[in-house]
Amino acid sequence: MTGPVKLNQTILNLIVQLGAINPTLVTVFANKTDIDVQTIIDWFAQTRFIKSDENTFFLVTSLRASLLKELNKSLNPGTKEEETTNTPISAKAKYALLALAGTIYFGCEGFDGITAFMGIFSSIPTIAILVGGLAFSIVSMIVFCSFDLVEISKNLGVKSSETPQLIDAALEEFKEIKAIRARLTRLAKQDNKTQEELEEYRKLALMLLQRHVELNKVRGDLTLASDNPYLATAKKLTAIFAGFIFFSGGFFAGQTVSLAIASLFVATMSATAWPIVVAAVGVGLAALAVYWYVERPGIENLISRWKGLDKEKIDELCKSTVVNKETEKLGELIHDINTQINALEEKAADKAQINTMQEKIDRLEQEKKELSSKLAAAEEKVTQVSEQLKLKETQPIQQTLPAGVGKNVEPIDELQVSNPLHIHGNEGAMSAHSQLSLFGMKKSASTGNLIGLMQKDILRGNSGLY
Secondary structure, three states, X not given: OOOOEEOOHHHHXXXXXXXHHOHHHHHHHOOOOEEOHHHHHHHHHHOOOOOOOOOOHHHHHHHHHHHHHHHHHHHOOOOOOOOOOOOOHHHHHHHHHHHHHHHHHHHHHHHHHHHHHHOOOOOOOHHHHHHHHHHHHHHHHHHHHHHXXXXXXXXXXOOOOOOOOHHHHHHHHHHHHHHHHHHHHHHHOOOOOOHHHHHHHHHHHHHHHHHHHHHHHHHHHHHHXXXXXXXXXXXXXXXXXXXXXXXXXXXXXXXXXXXXXXXXXXXXXXXXXXXXXXHHHHHHHHHHHHHHHHHHHHHHHHHHHHOOOOHHHHHHHHOHHHHHHHHHHHHHHHHHHHHHHHHHHHHHHHHHHHHHXXXXXXXXXXXXHHHHHHHHHHHHXXXXXXXXXXXXXXXXXXXXXXXXXOOOOOOHHHOOXXXXXXXXXXXXOOXXXXXXXXXXXXXXXXXXXXXXXXXXXHHOOOHHHO
């Protein structure tokens, strides 16, 4: 997960300034030195409806840019911050002296060039020449401060203390949007990211896209302001004035060179002679052409910069190709993150299904073990019963007679009738039951079941056989 975002001194100063105008906009930052990503997302959503004509718009835009800058740092925890070095006093002294010298020199050059050119025409009054000289002197100094002095400050490492404009804050915010988008693209491609981290990245990407789209209103306002006809007229007039300076410099340079060449062939030659004038005008036009296509765009942009409408910054912020390209990249980032989140969700669903199936398999295995145990017990029981049955089948059948019965019974083969059989009841005739019993005894004697039959006969009460 993304670490907390530090509230540096710049952010704290902006919070104080914004709180003095509208305290409700900075309540989430009260008494905090750092905030989490979700708080930043919520604050961006809270301030998205602030209109560009409100007095808090510039401060809110600046605070957004500063927060995004610190957010980018939190996404790059290992990145080494740029060290801010203080400008040496000697460099500042050189810068001040060169600025003074350049201003004097270019002021004099502008004054001399235009007054010398106007002096050719004797009908121009002296006061007009003086006013024209002063005007072109000022223009020349402006050109110096806008171009040469900027290069001097860069070479000496002296930062110019320009007042921040709305375009500066908006451009800084746009740069941070692109930087964070690039960082999120790299982070989202890493394989070890969890779904929670990807969800956070998606929220950030959606916030960046929303803010990128909201900047279109600022882009439209800046483009409309830069196309203002009054501003365009001021830029053209300034460019023409500066063009006269370059033309005059070229004119007099050409005049001097042509006079030197003419003196080689003619003893005396007037500076107003038509060959000299033609040559001077030609060199002046050459200087004007070089200026028009090289220096003029910078002169025109100078006026725009004074109005907070730097053309280079506007192109970087508002150019349609740049805006559309960034919109496309943000859309691709969101699509890629959604794809990875869906893949993780499917993977989690598959894993959950596998776990469920594994639980079912484990439960079935447990049931199988229980059934196997029961089956083994049943088989053991069946085996015991089978062994008992087999044991009973192999043992002779023994039945217990009543006490004292059958002790003197002899085998049937040795049985002899020594005395005649006394028949009770009807003499001379044996009862049918007795005959049947006797027949059974004889039959049993041959089969070896005499004892069993005797027991049955005894139980029936047929004791008369004995």
